[in-house]
Amino acid sequence: MRLDAITLFPDFLRQCADVGVVGRARERGLLQLETWNPRDYATGKYRRVDDRPFGGGPGMLMLIDPLRACIDAARAAAAGVDAEPAPLIYLSPQGERLTQATVRRLATMPRLLLLCGRYEGIDERLIAREVHKEISIGDYVLSGGELAAAVLLDAIGRLQEGALNDADSAAQDSFEDGLLDCPHYTRSDTEGTAGIPDVLLSGDHAAIRRWRRQQSLGRTWLRRPDLLARAQLDNDDRALLDAFRHEWLASQAKNES
Numbered sequence: 001m002r003l004d005a006i007t008l009f010p011d012f013l014r015q016c017a018d019v020g021v022v023g024r025a026r027e028r029g030l031l032q033l034e035t036w037n038p039r040d041y042a043t044g045k046y047r048r049v050d051d052r053p054f055g056g057g058p059g060m061l062m063l064i065d066p067l068r069a070c071i072d073a074a075r076a077a078a079a080g081v082d083a084e085p086a087p088l089i090y091l092s093p094q095g096e097r098l099t100q101a102t103v104r105r106l107a108t109m110p111r112l113l114l115l116c117g118r119y120e121g122i123d124e125r126l127i128a129r130e131v132h133k134e135i136s137i138g139d140y141v142l143s144g145g146e147l148a149a150a151v152l153l154d155a156i157g158r159l160q161e162g163a164l165n166d167a168d169s170a171a172q173d174s175f176e177d178g179l180l181d182c183p184h185y186t187r188s189d190t191e192g193t194a195g196i197p198d199v200l201l202s203g204d205h206a207a208i209r210r211w212r213r214q215q216s217l218g219r220t221w222l223r224r225p226d227l228l229a230r231a232q233l234d235n236d237d238r239a240l241l242d243a244f245r246h247e248w249l250a251s252q253a254k255n256e257s
């Protein structure tokens, strides 16, 4: 997969793409990142990429023309490669909130163009004419789209086939089946096996699977009831969850007495 990012801070994104699983995906040729800096396409003595908004008010806006030149250059670089133009995604606090389902869908695309805003944002006419989708990484405002693009790059990069050493690990992550992941434990020289549920040390793989599913259901009930309300549960799941709830409520009552 190829990602082209339009950004005033290309080094930041490149550094994010160099580390960990995403770095490995790039080394393995599974993911390519190209950056396009609007300043390289700005004209005039000062190579300005921003100006004051019409109507007054605080802050500056990114100019249309350097951005459009970047978009054209990124598209031209893929001419003859793409059957159809890659979608342009503007990272924006006003966009659709990013979810794992969206990440999964975007990760299957051969190419994406990412647009990182700065200042007060981007001239609305460019958004209206060029942007296919706006994506937000949460209900808060960042100073620029680069962090949001890095989030997308990471979430998409780790899903490229061959990026993770064990592909099953992504399938078992939170949100994949609409629930949160179960708790995990590993070796500790100082703690030994204290505090580790017996079942995980039992070697009984059927019991371990059942325990993990129950914890996943229980955690989602405790922490994200909104997810649980949308999850598809079968009769076994409901029985596991009922048992979890019962035990949890009993332990709460005991703690309070």
Ligand SMILES: C[S@@+](CC[C@H](N)C(=O)[O-])C[C@H]1O[C@@H](n2cnc3c(N)ncnc32)[C@H](O)[C@@H]1O
Binding pocket: 090, 091, 092, 093, 094, 115, 116, 117, 118, 119, 120, 121, 122, 135, 136, 137, 138, 139, 140, 141, 142, 143, 144, 145, 146, 148
């Ligand atoms: C200071 S923000 C502009 C905010 C804009 N005036 C508004 O209130 O909607 C500058 C840039 O940061 C990026 N950004 C800020 N918050 C974001 C978020 N939650 N998700 C994705 N991108 C964000 C966008 O690219 C935006 O153009």
